[in-house]
Amino acid sequence: MVTLKLDRLSASYGRHQILAEISTPTFEGGQVVALLGPNAAGKSTLFRRILGLLKGAGEVMVAGTTSERPVAYMPQETGAKAVLTVYESVLLARMQGRALTVQAEDLAQVDRALEELEITELGKRDIGDLSGGQRQLVSAAQALVQEPEILMLDEPTSALDLHRQIGLLTVLRRLARERSMLILVALHDLGHALRFTDQAMMLENGRLIACGSTDQVVTPTLLHQVYRVEARIEPCSKGYPQLIVEQAV
Numbered sequence: 001m002v003t004l005k006l007d008r009l010s011a012s013y014g015r016h017q018i019l020a021e022i023s024t025p026t027f028e029g030g031q032v033v034a035l036l037g038p039n040a041a042g043k044s045t046l047f048r049r050i051l052g053l054l055k056g057a058g059e060v061m062v063a064g065t066t067s068e069r070p071v072a073y074m075p076q077e078t079g080a081k082a083v084l085t086v087y088e089s090v091l092l093a094r095m096q097g098r099a100l101t102v103q104a105e106d107l108a109q110v111d112r113a114l115e116e117l118e119i120t121e122l123g124k125r126d127i128g129d130l131s132g133g134q135r136q137l138v139s140a141a142q143a144l145v146q147e148p149e150i151l152m153l154d155e156p157t158s159a160l161d162l163h164r165q166i167g168l169l170t171v172l173r174r175l176a177r178e179r180s181m182l183i184l185v186a187l188h189d190l191g192h193a194l195r196f197t198d199q200a201m202m203l204e205n206g207r208l209i210a211c212g213s214t215d216q217v218v219t220p221t222l223l224h225q226v227y228r229v230e231a232r233i234e235p236c237s238k239g240y241p242q243l244i245v246e247q248a249v
């Protein structure tokens, strides 16, 4: 099973240090890990550092992988190449780093990714013509179709309506379990984090200030300290934790 552990990770843009000494326990395939923190806390920077797009001290320790390209990444900005259809763009994402010839299995995986995200009907559309939310789902399909062992998604629900936010996070959680995939997902919605993630990392000013099971990280005390809101967490009638914000402090 794939595992990921960060050991005293740092990252800088030029001489400006953004991340300092980020160390985590070992995360395992099958888990969904929320990456939380206010604007500019360093969430996207941490993804880039894990991907090796930024240099810095410390180590990203990945073990137990069986594929040559174990990691897929869905960035926050989802660029659109207008010359491609949705289907072609997802197939292209699938073929990156693979054999040049498209196999039946590749087409099957494209179909599967589009089906999982309920966007099969968009297949023939030009991706430049899509709405922001549709484009975000296509971007998620481009990451999923790579069948990664570690999937990192940077605010994948930010452009989605409520139904699709719940839909995407439900699918991600199921796929993590079914495929023993480790998912790291940056989220601003702490209620979604409580409901759909197992572990959470809370960043503030480039430092990891809390890490552990999500219900132990997202607490009224931490919300007060980091987000400067007075909030409480109560179960709804179905037992799901709900975040109730009283006021900013």
Ligand SMILES: Nc1ncnc2c1ncn2[C@@H]1O[C@H](COP(=O)(O)OP(=O)(O)OP(=O)(O)O)[C@@H](O)[C@H]1O
Pocket (backbone or CB within 6 Å): 013, 018, 037, 038, 039, 040, 041, 042, 043, 044, 045, 046
């Ligand atoms: N390319 C860059 N060059 C210089 N500084 C950068 C660059 N990208 C980000 N930063 C800075 O690094 C810090 C962390 O940014 P980052 O995008 O990682 O935060 P974030 O937690 O993802 O924020 P948000 O929730 O607003 O998306 C910010 O102060 C930002 O201005």
